[in-house]
Amino acid sequence: MALRPTPALLRSAVLLAAAALALPSCFTDRQxxxxxxxxxxxxxxHGDQGQGLRRLIPPVAGADYLTKYRADLPCLIRxxxxxxxxxxxxxxxQVMPGHEDLTDSQITNLLNYVQSAWGNKGEKYTIREVSELLDRCQGSDGQ
Known part of the structure; x- marks a missing residue:
């Protein structure tokens, strides 16, 4: 005796398959x-390899500043x-311009890239942490 799928089961299977196909694309733009x-x-x-520019602009590759002032970095970017x-x-x-146009989420992703690029081994940020740190400088947009 063969089991026949019910319409509800078929609908669920189709929705699950569609979600599985759509899920990678949700993250592709953020990758x-x-x-x-x-x-x-x-x-x-700061240079394409984070090397900075001589004694004018500091490096971010191998920079002790990233760990010493970790809590200040979100506001520094904003x-x-x-x-x-x-x-x-x-x-x-030197003056470093702020980036008011970036969302909290983008600042998080930017910081996490810098924390792990060029041999840096800094602790990753969460979006919640960045938003809370940005509250210190009235810089959180909640996004």
Whole structure:
């Protein structure tokens, strides 16, 4: 005796198959987003390999600043930086523009890319953590 699928079972199977096919595309646009954001917003100053520019612009590759000031980085990206900083023992004093156009989620992805690129081994951020840190500078957009 063969079992016949019911219309409800067939409908569920079709919906499940459609969801399985659609699921990868949900993430495709966000795949490598941090790397793309870095290339579009940061690489022109900090270098395509995070190397910085001599004594003018600090590196992000191998930068001690990433761990020392981890909690400040979301606001630094959102609001920018002005005034002297020290990275790997080198003094810098250039203006870094803020990126008000980036969402909390994009800042998270950007930071996570920088935390893991070029040999960096920084702790990853969550979107919730970035949003909470951005609240300190009234910079969270909740997205």
């Amino acid at each position: 490598n987003e941090g790397q793309k954001l870095y290339a579009n917003h940061c690489a022109s100053c 609001r920018g930086q002005q005034g002297p900083i020290v990275v790997n023992g080198v003094h810098y004093n």
